[in-house]
Amino acid sequence: MATSNKPAPPHWARRMWDTGVPVAVLLIVFLLIWYAAAWGMNGTAAVERVLEPAGNPWTWQELLLTTWNMERPVLPAPHQIALDFWSGLVDWPLDSPRNLLFHVAVTGETTLVGFVLGTLLGLVLAVLIVHSNTLDRALLPWIVASQTVPVLAIAPIVLVILGSLGLEGLAPKAVIAMYLSFFPVTVAMVQGLRSPLVIETEMMHTYAASRWQSLWMLRLPAALPFLFPALRVGIAASLVGAMVAELPTGATAGLGARLLTGSYYGNTLAIWSALVMSALLGLLLTTLVAATEHLALRHRRQP
Amino acid sequence: MKPVAHTSLRNTAAAVMASLVAASLLFLHPVAQGESPPTAVFWLMLVVLAGAALWTIRRVAAIHGTRFDGVLTAALFGLWVLYFWQVLVVALEVPRVLLPAPSLIVQSLMDNPDKLWGDFSQTVLKAVCVGWLLGSGLGFAVAVAIDRMPFLQRGLLPLASLTSTVPLVAVAPIAVMWFGFDWPSKAAVVVLMTFFPMLVSTLAGLKSAGKLERELMHSYAASYSRTLWSLRLPAATPFIFGALKVNATLALIGAIVAEFFGSPTVGLGFRISTEAARMNMSLVWGAIVVAAVTGSLAYALLVQLERRAAFWHPSIRGK
Numbered sequence: 001m002a003t004s005n006k007p008a009p010p011h012w013a014r015r016m017w018d019t020g021v022p023v024a025v026l027l028i029v030f031l032l033i034w035y036a037a038a039w040g041m042n043g044t045a046a047v048e049r050v051l052e053p054a055g056n057p058w059t060w061q062e063l064l065l066t067t068w069n070m071e072r073p074v075l076p077a078p079h080q081i082a083l084d085f086w087s088g089l090v091d092w093p094l095d096s097p098r099n100l101l102f103h104v105a106v107t108g109e110t111t112l113v114g115f116v117l118g119t120l121l122g123l124v125l126a127v128l129i130v131h132s133n134t135l136d137r138a139l140l141p142w143i144v145a146s147q148t149v150p151v152l153a154i155a156p157i158v159l160v161i162l163g164s165l166g167l168e169g170l171a172p173k174a175v176i177a178m179y180l181s182f183f184p185v186t187v188a189m190v191q192g193l194r195s196p197l198v199i200e201t202e203m204m205h206t207y208a209a210s211r212w213q214s215l216w217m218l219r220l221p222a223a224l225p226f227l228f229p230a231l232r233v234g235i236a237a238s239l240v241g242a243m244v245a246e247l248p249t250g251a252t253a254g255l256g257a258r259l260l261t262g263s264y265y266g267n268t269l270a271i272w273s274a275l276v277m278s279a280l281l282g283l284l285l286t287t288l289v290a291a292t293e294h295l296a297l298r299h300r301r302q303p
Numbered sequence: 304m305k306p307v308a309h310t311s312l313r314n315t316a317a318a319v320m321a322s323l324v325a326a327s328l329l330f331l332h333p334v335a336q337g338e339s340p341p342t343a344v345f346w347l348m349l350v351v352l353a354g355a356a357l358w359t360i361r362r363v364a365a366i367h368g369t370r371f372d373g374v375l376t377a378a379l380f381g382l383w384v385l386y387f388w389q390v391l392v393v394a395l396e397v398p399r400v401l402l403p404a405p406s407l408i409v410q411s412l413m414d415n416p417d418k419l420w421g422d423f424s425q426t427v428l429k430a431v432c433v434g435w436l437l438g439s440g441l442g443f444a445v446a447v448a449i450d451r452m453p454f455l456q457r458g459l460l461p462l463a464s465l466t467s468t469v470p471l472v473a474v475a476p477i478a479v480m481w482f483g484f485d486w487p488s489k490a491a492v493v494v495l496m497t498f499f500p501m502l503v504s505t506l507a508g509l510k511s512a513g514k515l516e517r518e519l520m521h522s523y524a525a526s527y528s529r530t531l532w533s534l535r536l537p538a539a540t541p542f543i544f545g546a547l548k549v550n551a552t553l554a555l556i557g558a559i560v561a562e563f564f565g566s567p568t569v570g571l572g573f574r575i576s577t578e579a580a581r582m583n584m585s586l587v588w589g590a591i592v593v594a595a596v597t598g599s600l601a602y603a604l605l606v607q608l609e610r611r612a613a614f615w616h617p618s619i620r621g622k
Binding site (some may be wrong): 018019022025026027033057074091107134135136137138139141144145147149150152153154157159160161164165232236239240243244247255256259260263265266268271272274275278279282283285286 | 361363364365375376377379381398401403415453454455457458459461465467468469470473474476477479480481548551552555559560563565571572576579580582584587588591594598
């Protein structure tokens with residue numbers, strides 16, 4: 001933010017130093033442990049499958065290199081995953097099921113559609129709950145209680161029901177992503193829409209503001225700081241829902257489907273690449289929400 | 304909001320009782336039992352009953368000032384939803400694949416106690432319990448261990464917070480590859496999913512002791528371990544219980560979804576996915592009821608435990 005009248009954010013360089021260095025050090029240590037673990041976990045297989053059939057006596061350097069470059073390792077070395085990931089990005093045309101971006105597009109589409117629908121549903125429900133004492137007392141306890149229940153388990157049922165209604169493809173998966181993401185939004189928005197102080201609602205009342213006006217001008221803006229954390233939770237839940245929804249249908253496209261086919265064929269590298277990709281997708285989506293939050297709330301001074 | 308007068312309260316109770324009696328009478332109607340096709344009279348009665356149901360819910364929701372008014376409305380609403388689910392599904396002859404009637408779900412719970420108990424013990428007693436305890440325990444232990452190492456904390460915290468945006472359950476196929484099809488692989492997924500929330504919450508909890516209290520301990524010349532034991536760990540209990548509660552749900556989700564990736568022929572996730580594929584929906588719903596009840600019971604149990612363990616904490620004391 002380039003606002004001239006505000007002082008620059010305090011010591012960003014120092015903050016980078018304070019967290020960036022420890023994170024970098026930890027990541028390097030983590031990589032070293034990973035290589036050591038790859039050597040330990042692939043050792044026996046490397047000896048049995050590669051080195052002994054070759055017949056020649058082998059040195060420990062050879063053993064080390066072999067464990068880090070196995071074809072189907074128990075634990076692939078990081079550079080193997082990076083190479084497979086990169087080849088999954090660039091070596092195939094975009095519409096080929098071997099291209100990771102193809103799967104990202106499928107899962108990302110489901111996630112986003114489900115997330116948008118879920119957010120809308122959550123907003124509408126929250127507005128209704130805030131304005132209706134009956135709904136507040138009849139529905140909200142169930143919505144809160146459902147947070148303690150593994151709702152993701154209903155995914156196969158949703159797929160079967162929508163499948164027998166003739167819906168296939170994107171719709172059933174998006175519905176699952178939707179119902180996972182609407183819970184947090186509803187709960188947070190009910191809290192947020194109620195966050196204006198009594199004095200503020202009374203002022204709207206003295207202006208003879210209608211319900212709509214006070215919703216639009218007072219309650220919704222007041223609820224925004226509550227909405228965005230819920231959206232971050234919601235989009236992460238939506239992604240999990242989208243990936244899990246790809247499992248029972250035997251879908252061939254999407255990151256979840258790629259994980260499943262990888263585990264069927266014992267293709268370790270494909271699983272790991274899909275795993276890295278889904279982590280990146282999750283990070284990207286959350287970053288997008290966080291960036292929107294930053295844009296939407298940039299005029300509010302954080303205390 | 305002022306408490307409603309007693310007569311009005313009594314009237315509401317009478318209205319609820321009357322509507323429930325009417326509902327049970329209508330339930331005995333041959334159409335509601337699925338013995339004859341629906342008639343216009345039946346629909347008329349059902350619409351009137353629906354109106355009565357809505358009205359009673361509104362009446363009960365307007366009650367304020369009694370001890371149970373919060374739960375009462377929700378319970379009545381749930382009861383009516385179940386009732387209309389049952390009656391409508393039977394009267395409209397909705398195919399079982401779409402939506403089995405609640406009575407059929409109860410029936411499947413009664414008919415398959417052995418199967419569902421096996422699934423329960425496989426998924427909950429083995430995978431979830433072991434994974435939840437190990438994951439939460441490890442998260443707690445690591446948090447306490449790195450409490451005195453600010454460098455590690457600064458490095459670990461950002462990474463641990465990032466994991467909440469990553470679909471960790473996707474490690475399930477790798478866990479299956481490493482630990483086999485049986486429950487240890489599910490427990491491993493659960494450990495991974497529950498570790499980070501516990502780590503982050505415990506670290507936050509250990510920082511939550513007030514400045515005044517810490518300075519008091521300092522003025523007593525209390526040692527590090529003494530301060531940790533007597534002040535900072537107790538101050539962290541609400542955070543720890545918060546993480547335990549979140550983790551209970553996460554652990555159930557993790558174990559069930561991990562079973563979608565491959566499992567022995569037992570387990571709640573296995574039951575749900577295979578019976579859904581065989582269109583045996585009442586058993587699928589039965590398994591889901593088991594999972595849901597487990598989740599809410601675990602949550603309720605943890606809430607009670609928290610009240611016992613942190614009875615002195617301001618967030619509990621007021622209740």
